[in-house]
């Protein structure tokens with residue numbers, strides 16, 4: 168069963184929220200009145216939006232209602248904010264204090280909601296006020312906006328178009344490994360060392376194994392001894408060749424730990440595809456935005472000494488000796504881009520804590536520990552500031568040369 172996407176309408180009292188609800192549903196589902204505070208409670212409408220599917224729309228009371236009853240209403244509005252997937256923030260540009268709007272924006276960001284600002288023009292002249300208002304709103308470039316009149320039925324198409332082109336539906340499914348075919352073999356290259364935790368796979372490895380199995384295909388894991396391989400120990404190469412050639416049916420793709428890309432790029436037979444867990448993960452977590460991460464790597468070559476690069480990890484996992492983010496990537500950056508300054512961020516927030524503006528590039532981990540919504544919010548923030556982003560797997564592959572990068576991306580390109 169597909170779940171309904173929930174659209175919440177928020178804003179100050181009398182900004183035109185209920186009118187917007189009516190515009191969306193084309194029915195008189197809400198009470199619309201010019202006496203402030205008429206929507207005594209949240210109102211719900213069930214509707215079908217062509218191109219989006221079934222939605223639930225919640226019209227809320229103003230966030231700025233202060234009288235006794237207002238506190239109750241406000242609690243309901245906050246509950247609605249928590250529940251919804253998309254926030255429509257209705258702003259009447261002719262008003263002059265936008266604290267309430269910023270409060271809603273901040274709450275929505277904390278709750279990882281998608282947001283569209285709707286400037287509701289009570290009169291056409293109000294349009295000139297928008298730019299000034301935007302300069303007082305929190306991070307206005309991070310969300311899209313629409314300018315309309317909520318009581319003008321002709322603006323309905325504009326509103327629908329804006330929702331359809333800016334909102335990523337919650338049921339928007341992204342396949343973890345879209346190239347996987349039934350009855351085919353896929354190799355998972357999982358180097359383990361003494362520091363690898365026992366008893367379980369890492370999340371991306373476990374997800375890949377489960378996904379391939381679910382698709383009626385065959386995941387086969389291989390434990391590569393990276394230390395031996397890097398020392399040039401021939402027995403390790405022989406063991407690998409014996410493994411790869413033992414299949415009666417040729418494996419289709421090798422999915423490797425990014426750290427092993429320096430070895431596997433030469434060891435993987437040409438007729439077998441190659442990609443990395445980190446690339447798989449970032450494509451999945453960003454809902455198919457892999458091309459953006461691939462484009463990001465291009466900005467490496469424009470780096471100058473003194474430029475800042477941010478290495479971002481989405482969780483605080485325990486760090487091992489040869490940690491990718493703190494040891495391996497910095498080593499490569501220092502070698503090939505001497506003089507660049509490396510900043511780090513661990514955990515959930517990087518945008519608000521760091522002076523991100525000075526970064527020329529963000530190199531992000533697979534992001535397996537944060538939600539799609541948070542990843543989408545990070546991408547929106549970065550897009551708004553024009554800072555390119557790439558990913559560990561893409562970076563480590565690119566460091567092995569253009570051909571290796573092309574090879575690890577190839578399985579993700581449409582194959583028709």
Ligand SMILES: Nc1nc2c(ncn2[C@@H]2O[C@H](COP(=O)(O)OP(=O)(O)O)[C@@H](O)[C@H]2O)c(=O)[nH]1
Pocket residue numbers: 178179180181182183184185186187198199200201204205206229287288289290315316317318319
């Ligand atoms: N002229 C004009 N009136 C509007 C517009 N939007 C809302 N209104 C009127 O403003 C009043 C308050 O609107 P309402 O939707 O109830 O605001 P809410 O308190 O945010 O739900 C109503 O009388 C609406 O008809 C608009 O774009 N143009």
Ligand code: SF4
Pocket residue numbers: 480481482483484532533534535536537
């Ligand atoms: S969130 Fe990032 S750093 Fe943490 S385990 Fe996942 S890929 Fe690694």
Ligand SMILES: [Mg+2]
Pocket residue numbers: 184185186198199205206226227228
């Ligand atoms: Mg109302």
